[in-house]
Amino acid sequence: MAGDRQSKTDFDVVVVGGGPGGYVAAIRAGQLGLRTACIEADKLGGVCLNIGCIPTKALLSSALMVNELKHAGGHGITFDGFTADLGPAQKRSRSVAAKLSNGVSFLLRKNKVAHIEGYGRLLGGGRVEVDNNGEKQVISARDIIIATGSRPRSLPFLQIDEERIWSSTGALFQDEAPETLVVVGAGAVGMEFADIYNAYGTKVTVIEALDRVLPLEDKDCSRTVATAFKKRKMDIFTSARVESTEVVDDGVVISFTDKRGKAHRLEVDYVLSAVGRIPNTEDIGLEAAGVKVTERGNFVAVDEAMRTNVPGIWAVGDCAGQQLLAHKGMHEGVVAAEHIAGVGHHTVDYANVPNCTYCHPEVASVGLTEDQAREKGLDIEVGKFPWAGNGRALAAGDSTGFVKVIRDKRYSEVVGAHIVGPHATELIAEFVMARHLESTVEEIDLAMHPHPTLSEAVAEGALGALGRPLHI
Structure with a gap:
């Protein structure tokens, strides 16, 4: 009996927080054969999946459909009028979030990660207290990953009450x-x-x-x-x-x-x-565990491998600072888990984190802006290809915006890429990959892009940075 009790509370890795950074860290640790637990006080998936990225994108998809219906006449679609009701769209967004949260639960089970419900608080000495509505237990681990996320910021003149x-x-x-x-x-x-x-x-x-x-x-x-x-x-x-x-x-x-x-x-x-947002770093036992936070922002202070100042304690995601983005947190989770397992050979390239805004028109970017590149004294050439020159965008009736590529003349590599327009948040990945592989803009163009597609504008933007776009 004592052995059974110990097996349920002793782990190789305990992750405090089940958001994108936390659950990905837990999954990767499980894949690497580490006995892992993931503590979450609310729903798995964290802010992003439940009350952030995912339901917001569901609502934005509904909003885009509403806006397209307003201009359907050009496609030969006419009607006396239509009603745009936020209620069903909101209900749909909750359904999407719930489905994905259940998916995270499945992934944890698949990778033999124990999901422990409750609020996690570090006690020091490799121990974490879990408070589940007043019912407390203490679990222990060789390594602890803090992934407690962030919350919206209130200002003195702008106090959030969620009512008005x-x-x-x-x-x-x-x-x-x-x-x-x-x-x-x-x-x-x-x-x-x-x-x-x-x-x-x-x-x-x-x-x-x-x-x-x-x-x-x-x-x-x-x-x-x-x-x-x-x-x-x-x-x-x-x-x-x-x-x-x-x-x-x-x-x-x-x-x-x-x-x-x-x-x-x-x-x-x-x-x-x-x-903006602030990290959830209060009342999680950082003081008891001796974990340092940054002077500015109160984020958990970490090194390039996501280690804190305390051996065996790591931090990933929003609570660890840098860009407060889910995909950044996921990559940090993998880095932490692999270093814990002794197979870590890489870190997060914070200069190559894509930014995405999913309004209409969409906006996506990676690397330096034109102003930043010039302020750094780089010798650059800028190419800007408008969607008005792209057949697929015109055929879809969505030609607002452009693809902008900033190249370093010395090596002809992509210093920065900026897209406004249709599916910008999908297309930016090509530039992220190009920068990761240190590709030149010539190599981007030489990779054949299918016609007619939006992706052709990526190649045209690259050509524009060489001063020789074909279709504008």
Whole structure:
């Protein structure tokens, strides 16, 4: 009996958190023959799968369909009118998320990973306390991987209550589109929800503190998306400062100043706060275990192999900083598991992490922006191929945007790639692979791209960086 009890609580690896970084780390550890447990207080899949990436993309797919129906006349499709109802779309998004969460549970079982329900807290000495609604147990492991994720940030003048002032979570669970919505923050999250609610008939206003929407993207990308959103009757204020928000009986009063210093006061139904995320590093036992956090941001401090300062404790995903992206966390999970197993030979290339925004038009990028490349003093050539020159995009009736390629003249390698337009988030992978393999732009072009496809624009962008595009 004692041996049985020990076998249920002693592991080679314990992963605290079942989001993308955590469950992938657990799966890889299981594949490598390590006795592994994954602790999760909520649903497997974490924020991304349950209240982030996946349900948001389901809603964006629905929103795209709504927008396409609005312009169906050119395809010979006519009707007296149609109703766009957010409720069924929201229900569908939950179904998609639930299906994938169940899939993670299956994958853990397949790889012999124990799924332990409850809140994990490090105790030090290779021990983790698991609190499942007051029922506590202590499990031990040779190695512990912290993968506790992140949560939406509140600001003093923008306190999230999920009733009138939403985070992305609140925005996901609405079954009716309001008449008016202000989105504070024009990063990927803000622009995606602006897209969704605009499609379902909401009057959307976007407020951004920096000088452009999608401020981390290349300026050409930001400019194109802003123009597209304005054509859809969205109001956009950049270089704007929110002064206050006040919840009233039937809405929210938000006061802000625009870039010219003019004061604005809007009364709207709801406000969405999309001003970033902070790591879940409090109350997880870091102090008890002696794990250090970064001075800025309170992220778990790690090295290139995802080790913390404490031997046997590792951290991956949002709680470990760098880009707060699911695919980055997944790669970190694999790196940590392989180093624990003694077969780790690689690290994460943070300079080659793709960024994707799934609004319409889509935006995707990897590497340096044009401004960043010039600031670094690189000798570059820039190619920019518009979708208007691509037969497949024109045939589909979706030709807004471009493929932009920045090449280093010395080695002719891709310094940065930026795509705005149809299926940008899929096409960017070709540039990620090219950069990973240190391919030249000539090699990208020499790899034959099928016709007519959107992928031809990748080759044309590469040719553009050589000053010789064929179809523009």
